[in-house]
Amino acid sequence: MIQHKTRKRRGIEMSEDKLSDLPNCILIHILSFLNTKDAVQTCILSKRWKCIWKYIPTLTLHYSKFSTLKSFDQFVSRVLSLRDNSILPHTFGFDRNGSINSSLLKKVANYVLSHNAKLLQLGIDVKGDIRDILPCISSCQTLTSLKLSVSPKGRYNYGRTLFPKSLNLTALTCLHLGNFAFCAGDDGRIEPFSAFNRLNSLIIDNCTVKDAQILCISSEKLVSLTMRNHSFDVYQIELSAPSLCAFSFMGIPYQKFHGSSLSSVELVNIDAEMLANYSEPPLVLLSWLSDLPNIKSLTVSASTLQVLSFVPDILKDKLLSASLMRSLKSLKVKLKPLSYGLSLALKIVNLEKELKARFEPSSLIPDGILDLLLRNSPSADVDIVECSRIDDSFDHLAPFSSSLFFQFLQPSSNERVEDFLERQIQHLKGVNLQIQKYTDLVTNEVIIWEREDLITLKEYQIMFLKISDVIERLVRELEAL
Template identity: 35%
Template sequence: MEEGKETKKSGREGEDGRDRLSELHDDVLLHIILFINTNTAVRISLLSKRWNNLWKCLTNLCFRRRSFKNITNYNKFVSHVFSHRDTSIPLHCLDFEACGIIAHQLLDTVTPYLQCVTQLRIYLDQESRDMFYYSIPFIFSSPSLTSLTLSILCPRNILNLPQSLHLPALKTLNLTNVSFSARPNDVCAEPFSNCFSLNSLVLVGCSLSDHTKVLSISNSNLSRFTMKRYDEQQYKIVLSTPNLTHFAIRSYIGCHDLSSLSDLTLLEDVNIEISTIFHATVLRLLRMLSYVKILTLSKAVIEAILRVSYSSVFSS
C-alpha cells in the first residue's frame, strides 16, 4: 500500500479496528432495533454472529405486508418469527396485518403470545367478497391491554364484537368496520361500560346488528370521542359521558340520531363535518354543545342552523 493512504474502515469500527457497535450490551442493541420493523430486525441478524439471535428477544413486533413480494411469504415470515422467538420474554407490543385466505389461521398462531401484550394493533384483510365474521374473543377480555387498534380493511367484511368488552386497563380504543349487538331481548348495545380506564375512543364505519337499534356510549372516564361514518345504516347514538372534553363527527352521508344523557359541561373542542343534516338533529346538537369552548362546523351544518333560525323568526 502506498504511503499516506489510509486503510478503509467499516462504519462500525473504531480507530483501533474494533467493532464497537457489536460490543454494546444486548439491552442497548435491542433498544436500537426496537425502532425498525421486525422484517428488517431479522435481516440485520446476518451482519454478524453477535447479532444472530437478538431479534428473538424483541418485546415489540411490527409486521408490514408491503415489505414482502406476496402474501404467502409474509405469512410464512410471521409464523417463523413467532415459532422461533424467545418465549421466556413477554411480548409487550404487537402491530401486524392478517392477510389473505389464511388470515384466521395467522390469528390463531399469534393468539398464545398475547397474554402480556399492552399495545395491540391488528389490521385484518380477507380477499373473499362474501360477508364473514371473525371470532377473536381473546382480545376483548385482556386484563393487560392499554391500547387497542382493530381494523377490518375491507368494508364488505364485518367483525362482530362481543356484547361487552371487558378491558379494565384499556385507555385508547380504535375500531374500524366492526358491528355492535345488544343482549337478547334488548335493542341497545352498550359495549364500553366495562372499559373503566378508557380515555380515547375512535369508531370508523361501525354498524349495528339486525335487532339492535341504539348504540350507547356509556363511560364515565371517556374524554375523547371521534366517529366517522361511511355507510347508510341509520341508528341512534346515546352518550353517557360526563367527562367528555373532545368530540368529533365526520360523515359524507348524514348524521345519526344523536343525544346525550349528560350535560357535557366539560366540552372544550367539538368538530362536526357532516354533508347533510335534518332540522331536528341540528336542534339536539345545539342543546348538547351549549357549553363547548371551541366549535368547528361544516358548511352544511351552518346552513342547517341558519335555516332553523330563519324558520323560527318567521314562525314567531
C-alpha cells in the same frame, strides 16, 4: 450522537463500530421502535446483530411493508417460530389486507395467547373469522390498549362482524374498534362498552347498530371520542360521559347525539362528507354544532363547511345563529381538496342557483358560513391552512377505500340487500338525469362552465351508469337464487 473513531489498517481507513459495542438491553430498546421487518433485517449487519431482534418486546407485523401477501404470511410464520419464547411482548400489532388463511390467523392468535402475561397493547386488523382470535383477546387481562378491526371473509363482503359480548378487559383505557355491528340485549339497549370501567379514549370506525336505534356510550372516565362513518345507517347515540372533552368525526354525519355529556365537550374536529347520490343534505351536522354549546376549539375541513352550506336558509335563521359557538376561542379551517362525491353533489345541488343567479362556487369556503360560525365569538382566533386530502389529525384511522362502489355498498343494518340495491339504482338514475340536464344546459350555453369541468362531469355520468349496470346485474342474480 455516537462518535465513530477511525483508525488505519494496512493503508485502509477503518471506522470503529461503537453502536455494536452497546449492551444488548440498549440495542433491544433501539430496535423496539422499528417495525419488525426492519428490526429483523439488522441481523445481516454482523454476528453481533444476528439474534438481537429475537428479544425485542414489540412486534409490529404490517402487510404494507411487503410486496406480496404471500411473502408477508411467510415472514409472520417464521418470525413467530424463531423468536425467543422466553420473551413476553408488551406490544403486538398484526395488520393484514385481504382474506387471511385460518391457519395463519390461529397461529398468530395462539402466539398471543401463550405470550400475553405482560401484554399492554394489542392491535389486530384482519379480514377473517373473529372466533379464531377471540380467545386470545379475552385472556389479555393486562391490556390497556386494544385496536380491533375484523371484517367478514369474502372478496365482495362489506358486512360487519358482530361485536362479542364476552369481552371484559378491566384494565383497558384505549379502545379502537373497526367494522363491528353492535347487537341489542334482551332489554333492547346497546351498551357495548359498559364493562370497560377505565376507558378514556374510544374510536368507533365504520361500525353500526343492529336491531335497535340507540347506541349507549357510558363511561365515567371517557375523555376522547372519535367516530368515522361511511354507511347509510341512522341511529341515536346516547352519551353518558361527564368527563368527555374531545370529539372528532370523519365521514357522513347521520347519527344524532343525546345526553347531558355534550355540554362538557370543548375540543371538536369534524371532516364531514356527502355523497352525490344523497338526495338531502345531512342536517344532523348542524344539530351537532347546536347541541355542543361549550366548544372552545373547533377544527373543520372545507368539505364540512360545504356540507353546512347545503342546509336550506342557514344564513337567514336568526334563532340558529344566536345559539351557535358562544364560547369559541379558536377556529381552524383545513382547506383540503373536496372529494369527487362532494364535488359532484355541489354541482347538482347548486344547479338551480346557477340557473337563476349565475352562481359558481369560487372558493373551498362557501360564502357566509365562516361568518355564521364566528358571529357569537368575533374575537376567536381564526387559522386557515392548506393541507392535502389525507388529514394528519386522523392518522390513527386506517386508510378508508375511496371507491365509490364500496361506499354505495354500505346498506343499513336493518334493510334487505335486495331493497337496498333497488334504492341505490333509483339514486343513480336520478343523479344521471340531473347530470344529463346539467350537461345539456352547458352545451346549449344556458350556463357557462369550464370545459375541463364538463369533461369531468361526463366521466362521472359514465361511471354512474357502469355502477348502475353492475348493481342491476347483482339484483338479477339475487332474484335468480
